[in-house]
Amino acid sequence: MTKNQLRCFVVIALAMPLLPMLRAAGQGDNAPFKTEYFNGKVVPLEQILKKHGAKLDADATPTWHALLTDDGKVYPLVKDAGARMFFKDAKLLNRPMRLTGRLIPGATLLQVVNVHSYQKGQLHDVYYWCDICTIRGFEAGICDCCGAPMEFRETPVK
Numbered sequence: 001m002t003k004n005q006l007r008c009f010v011v012i013a014l015a016m017p018l019l020p021m022l023r024a025a026g027q028g029d030n031a032p033f034k035t036e037y038f039n040g041k042v043v044p045l046e047q048i049l050k051k052h053g054a055k056l057d058a059d060a061t062p063t064w065h066a067l068l069t070d071d072g073k074v075y076p077l078v079k080d081a082g083a084r085m086f087f088k089d090a091k092l093l094n095r096p097m098r099l100t101g102r103l104i105p106g107a108t109l110l111q112v113v114n115v116h117s118y119q120k121g122q123l124h125d126v127y128y129w130c131d132i133c134t135i136r137g138f139e140a141g142i143c144d145c146c147g148a149p150m151e152f153r154e155t156p157v158k
Contacts (some may be wrong), residue, residue, distance in 0.1 A: 040069035075110035082112035089140040124154040
């Protein structure tokens, strides 16, 4: 047996126990990532719960926001890169928005992939801009490239 054949045998022998885990992990990957539009206002979840006599723990309050749709449905937001701007910039709360996202299967959690605002009925792109690097970002803060502050922008969709 050559060295290369021996290496292949060892790699295959070590990988065999992992196959069931790899198959299980890949089962959900076949489902298409289907997005929809959701119109409403992003609000702290605590505001919605308060109206119904429920209360979040103090440490949970800053980490839960929800989309309150125009037809009264409530979709808690998955706090990830898509929704992070709402957690970092309070001026985006309680305003008419169109979120592009998907509902997590079997739940009412909304995973946001794109954010637009409405101003005077017109759809606007919402983003943060670095004039120095001419980079568009999607959360308040400093530019990852140069460290300058990112400027909030809303521009009409063409």
